[in-house]
Amino acid sequence: ESLFDSIATEVPALVEEGPLVSPALEATVESLLPLATKLPEMSIPTPDLGGLPVPSAGQLLTDTYFYDDLSNNDMGWWEPAADEISEHKWEDGAYTILVKQPEYVAWTDVPVDFNPTGAEFDAWVPAGGQGGSFGLICLKQSDEDYYYVEMDISDQTYSIGHYLNGEYQALTSPEWPSTNVLRTGSEVNHVLATCEVDQITLLINSEFVDLVSLPEQAVPGEMAVFGSTWDDMPADGYKVYFDNFNAWVPVQ
Numbered sequence: 001e002s003l004f005d006s007i008a009t010e011v012p013a014l015v016e017e018g019p020l021v022s023p024a025l026e027a028t029v030e031s032l033l034p035l036a037t038k039l040p041e042m043s044i045p046t047p048d049l050g051g052l053p054v055p056s057a058g059q060l061l062t063d064t065y066f067y068d069d070l071s072n073n074d075m076g077w078w079e080p081a082a083d084e085i086s087e088h089k090w091e092d093g094a095y096t097i098l099v100k101q102p103e104y105v106a107w108t109d110v111p112v113d114f115n116p117t118g119a120e121f122d123a124w125v126p127a128g129g130q131g132g133s134f135g136l137i138c139l140k141q142s143d144e145d146y147y148y149v150e151m152d153i154s155d156q157t158y159s160i161g162h163y164l165n166g167e168y169q170a171l172t173s174p175e176w177p178s179t180n181v182l183r184t185g186s187e188v189n190h191v192l193a194t195c196e197v198d199q200i201t202l203l204i205n206s207e208f209v210d211l212v213s214l215p216e217q218a219v220p221g222e223m224a225v226f227g228s229t230w231d232d233m234p235a236d237g238y239k240v241y242f243d244n245f246n247a248w249v250p251v252q
Contacts, residue, residue, distance in 0.1 A: 064249040066112045070095045070242060076111040097227040099132060100237040107137055107226035115220040116247035120192045124241050127186040130154040132238030137224040138195030147218065149193045149202050150228065156182045160200050160212050171212040181207040223247055
C-alpha cells in the first residue's frame with residue numbers, strides 16, 4: 001500500500017490503533033493530521049512486529065522488522081579493518097563511519113535478509129559537520145543502482161535522488177533544497193524515510209520535509225547507511241554517528 005494513500009482515514013486510524021515504530025514516529029503521525037485536507041492521498045505505514053512490543057533498547061529481528069540500538073555488533077554490521085579510505089566502527093555507544101578521502105561515499109548495508117521500505121534512526125556529526133553529508137541508501141540493486149536520501153547539516157540542505165551507472169540524478173528541485181528542521185552542530189537529528197517503488201518520503205525531527213515521485217517504478221532492494229565527503233572535507237575526514245536504527249516492511 002502506498003505511503004501516501006488516504007491520510008484522512010489512514011492517519012487517524014494509525015494514531016488510534018498503533019503500534020508505530022516509536023514514540024517519535026507517533027508524534028510525527030499526529031503532526032501530519034492537519035495536512036489531511038492538503039494531501040488527501042497521504043498515510044503512514046506501520047511495521048509488522050508480530051505482536052511484539054516496540055523496542056526501546058537492545059536488538060530485535062523478525063522477518064519484516066529490524067531494530068538495533070547499536071550498542072554492540074551482535075546484529076552483524078560491517079566492521080572492516082580501517083584503511084586509508086574509511087573506517088567503520090563502534091564509538092561512544094553508536095556506529096560510526098569515518099570517510100577519509102575527498103568526494104567519496106562509504107556505506108554499510110543494513111544486516112537483514114528482507115528488503116526494507118522504511119527506516120528510522122538517529123544521526124549526528126561532530127560540531128560543524130562541514131565537508132560532507134550522511135544519509136540512507138534504499139531500493140539498492142547493486143553498487144551502481146540505488147536511490148538515496150542525503151543530508152548536509154552544515155548547509156541545512158538535503159537531496160533525494162537515484163544513482164545509476166556512475167551518474168547521479170536528483171529527484172529534488174533544486175538538487176539541494178534548504179530545510180530549517182535539520183539541527184546543526186553536534187545535535188542529534190532524528191530521520192524517518194520511506195522508500196516505496198513509486199515514491200520516497202523524508203521526515204526529519206518529526207517534521208515532514210519532502211515527498212518525491214520516482215520517474216519509473218523501482219524494484220525493492222537492500223538498504224544501507226552512508227557518509228559522503230566533498231572536495232573540501234576536513235583534513236581528518238568526515239565522521240557520522242548512527243544510533244537507534246529501525247528498518248521494516250509495513251503491514252500489508
